[in-house]
Amino acid sequence: MCTNCGCSLTPESPVRVVEVIQDLLVENDRIAAHNRAHFDSHSVLAINVMSSPGAGKTALLEATIVALKNRWRIAVIEGDLATDNDAVRIRSHGVPAVQITTGAACHLDAQRVHEALHALPLAQLDLLFIENVGNLVCPATFDLGAHRNVTLLSVTEGDDKPSKYPVIFRASDLVVLSKTDLLDVMDDFDPGRAAAALQGLGGGIPLIRTAVRRAPSIGAWLDWIDAELHGRDDAYRSVPSRKPLSFAPPPRFGV
Numbered sequence: 164m165c166t167n168c169g170c171s172l173t174p175e176s177p178v179r180v181v182e183v184i185q186d187l188l189v190e191n192d193r194i195a196a197h198n199r200a201h202f203d204s205h206s207v208l209a210i211n212v213m214s215s216p217g218a219g220k221t222a223l224l225e226a227t228i229v230a231l232k233n234r235w236r237i238a239v240i241e242g243d244l245a246t247d248n249d250a251v252r253i254r255s256h257g258v259p260a261v262q263i264t265t266g267a268a269c270h271l272d273a274q275r276v277h278e279a280l281h282a283l284p285l286a287q288l289d290l291l292f293i294e295n296v297g298n299l300v301c302p303a304t305f306d307l308g309a310h311r312n313v314t315l316l317s318v319t320e321g322d323d324k325p326s327k328y329p330v331i332f333r334a335s336d337l338v339v340l341s342k343t344d345l346l347d348v349m350d351d352f353d354p355g356r357a358a359a360a361l362q363g364l365g366g367g368i369p370l371i372r373t374a375v376r377r378a379p380s381i382g383a384w385l386d387w388i389d390a391e392l393h394g395r396d397d398a399y400r401s402v403p404s405r406k407p408l409s410f411a412p413p414p415r416f417g418v
Contacts, residue, residue, distance in 0.1 A: 191305055194273035198280065198308025205285040208392055209293060211307050213331060214315035215324075216297030219341040219375065221249045223315065223384070224292055226375040228256045230385055235289040235392060240279045242271040242296045249294065259283060270301035273308055289392060299324070303331035311336045311391065318342050318349045322357040325364060333364050337371065337387060344374035 202209045212220050221241075228237055239260040241250040244267070253260035261279040263271060276293060283291070293309055295302045314335040316324055319342055325332040332338060338361055340354060358370050371383040 188304070191273045194277055195306035195308040198273055198277050199310070201277075201280055201285060202291070202308065202310065205288065207285055207288050207291050208311070209291045209307075209309040210311045210313055210388075210391075211293045211295060211302075211309035212313050212315070213295045213299075213302045213335075214297060214317070214341075215299045215320060218297070218315040218317040218320065220294050220297070220315055221252055222375045223339070223341060223373060223381070224294060225252060225256060226379065226381055227292075227385065227388070228253070228258055230381065231290075231388065232256065232258060235388075236287055237290045237292070238283050238288050240271075240276060240283075240291065240293045242275075242294060244268070244296065265296060269296055269298045270305055271295050271307060272305045276307045290388070299328040299331050303334040313337045313339060315339045315341045316357060318345050318352045318354075320352075322352050322354070323360055325357065325360040329364050332361060332368065333366065335368055337369050339384060340370060340372045342374060342376070343372045343380065344376055344378040 199209075201207075212224070214220050224239060228239075231237065237258045239250070239253045239258065240263060241247070241253065241260055242263045242265060243249060244265055247262040247264070250260040250262040261282045263275050263279055265271065265275070271293065285291075293307055295307075312335050314331055314337075316332075316338055318340065321327070325338070340357065343354075346352065346354070354372070361368055361370055371387065372380065373384050374380045
């Protein structure tokens with residue numbers, strides 16, 4: 164586990180652990196508010212995209228870019244422990260992507276995102292996706308300054324994931340059920356059970372279905388994005404998520 168979110172701290176005094184984590188989160192929240200001010204000043208909608216590894220975040224963003232890049236000006240911040248593979252995939256669609264490599268850290272934080280923002284032309288953007296590190300634990304704790312949190316739940320995972328990892332799902336403004344074109348072969352995944360587990364967390368968190376491979380279906384996802392963007396002047400300016408918590412050469416940040 165990472166060494167900068169507290170999940171690997173095991174000192175003899177638990178009081179000290181609490182103090183360290185609290186100090187870390189207070190500073191992170193301060194920088195997150197600063198990031199959000201950057202987004203607001205440029206009327207950019209920022210969406211933090213989270214999931215376990217392999218749930219299909221990058222594939223969904225690629226399909227989204229193809230569908231929307233002629234209507235909205237899009238950029239992506241990519242977070243991974245190593246490599247810039249996903250950023251390369253995003254750039255191949257003609258939109259800017261900044262890679263953050265975190266090394267041993269299992270999540271992005273507001274400071275890393277702030278550094279990446281200086282490599283993006285915010286004044287020329289409408290929409291920024293922040294693809295977080297694949298992990299269903301630590302990313303939920305760190306506010307990045309995004310206006311919305313979206314978590315993907317893949318049908319290749321268990322339909323009980325919302326019950327097993329409630330913090331990240333409660334922190335979500337939207338849950339996307341991904342890879343639904345595989346439901347005919349993943350007969351042990353019940354979308355109804357997944358929806359029930361999600362609703363059991365309270366808060367009325369919406370769930371939509373997507374697929375981007377064999378039988379593409381992202382209409383509900385695109386409609387949600389369009390609605391958020393059309394309402395951006397009065398719906399999200401200066402308002403964080405309701406759940407507390409062309410560049411040559413393109414820069415890379417992190418370790």
